[in-house]
Amino acid sequence: MSAAVSRRVTVITAVHGPSARFLPEAYGSLCAQRLPADWEWEWVVQQDGTTDEVRPHLPDDARVSFRQGRPGGPGVARTIALARAGGAYVKVLDADDQLTPGALARDLAVLEAHPTVGWTTSRVLDLLPDGSTAGFPGDPDEGPVERGTVLGHWTRDGFRLPVHPASLCVRRELLVALGGWMALPASEDTGLLLALDAVSRGWFSAAAGLLYRKWDGQVTGQAAHVDPAERAARTAVAEARARALAAFGWTYPPPAATATPPAPPASPTREDPAP
Numbered sequence: 001m002s003a004a005v006s007r008r009v010t011v012i013t014a015v016h017g018p019s020a021r022f023l024p025e026a027y028g029s030l031c032a033q034r035l036p037a038d039w040e041w042e043w044v045v046q047q048d049g050t051t052d053e054v055r056p057h058l059p060d061d062a063r064v065s066f067r068q069g070r071p072g073g074p075g076v077a078r079t080i081a082l083a084r085a086g087g088a089y090v091k092v093l094d095a096d097d098q099l100t101p102g103a104l105a106r107d108l109a110v111l112e113a114h115p116t117v118g119w120t121t122s123r124v125l126d127l128l129p130d131g132s133t134a135g136f137p138g139d140p141d142e143g144p145v146e147r148g149t150v151l152g153h154w155t156r157d158g159f160r161l162p163v164h165p166a167s168l169c170v171r172r173e174l175l176v177a178l179g180g181w182m183a184l185p186a187s188e189d190t191g192l193l194l195a196l197d198a199v200s201r202g203w204f205s206a207a208a209g210l211l212y213r214k215w216d217g218q219v220t221g222q223a224a225h226v227d228p229a230e231r232a233a234r235t236a237v238a239e240a241r242a243r244a245l246a247a248f249g250w251t252y253p254p255p256a257a258t259a260t261p262p263a264p265p266a267s268p269t270r271e272d273p274a275p
Contacts (some may be wrong), residue, residue, distance in 0.1 A: 010087035013078035015095035029098035046081035073165035075188030079180030103209035107169035118200030119162040122209030142206035150197035165189035191238035198245040
């Protein structure tokens with residue numbers, strides 16, 4: 001970190017062999033970000049596996065770190081990458097996705113201005129194979145997402161989230177306190193978002209912040225992802241975790257952190273001499 005930079009945001013990317021070819025575009029979208037003068041980003045890339053398919057697609061850039069590990073899925077890869085995260089905030093960027101211009105700056109502006117907001121998400125556009133984009137209907141309005149909103153919507157609307165976890169930016173201390181991403185074969189980011197919603201306020205940015213690539217090899221497009229038995233198990237444990245967290249009453253930030261401090265004692269006067 002240079003002497004002129006005092007703050008950092010960590011961008012975490014989990015990658016496996018089939019998605020490695022998209023890394024240059026993800027990197028290009030990072031390089032296009034413009035942050036406040038005293039901020040910088042670092043890119044922490046973690047391969048889910050130990051093959052030779054990923055490294056050739058990574059740039060020679062001091063802001064980029066790369067490690068490999070035994071396969072465990074994207075949640076495991078992202079969570080172990082937290083060991084190298086030096087930023088106050090952690091931004092998710094999947095290997096096959098791209099940030100839109102200004103996305104990081106918008107996330108930072110919200111989290112810096114609103115200390116009671118633990119996480120942010122944004123509008124997401126599908127990036128289709130022909131290069132065109134398509135939006136999602138029913139996005140919420142710009143502004144805070146109160147605790148319990150995400151879980152309530154998810155349970156009422158057939159386990160569909162009101163905001164997209166692939167656009168998440170979160171305070172690192174809160175992410176670590178919740179244990180990172182859930183140990184699930186899929187929907188690990190949904191499980192994390194539900195846990196965050198159980199303990200803290202969020203924020204939704206109406207400006208598009210992510211291009212979510214649609215392609216044949218993506219994990220969410222595979223048959224195993226929609227297997228009814230596995231899906232039922234994933235949703236059950238993610239919901240149970242969120243409800244347990246909400247029932248425990250632990251919140252972020254802790255109540256003491258947001259309480260109004262007591263007024264300092266009045267200075268002694270001639271009518272009220274100090275003892």
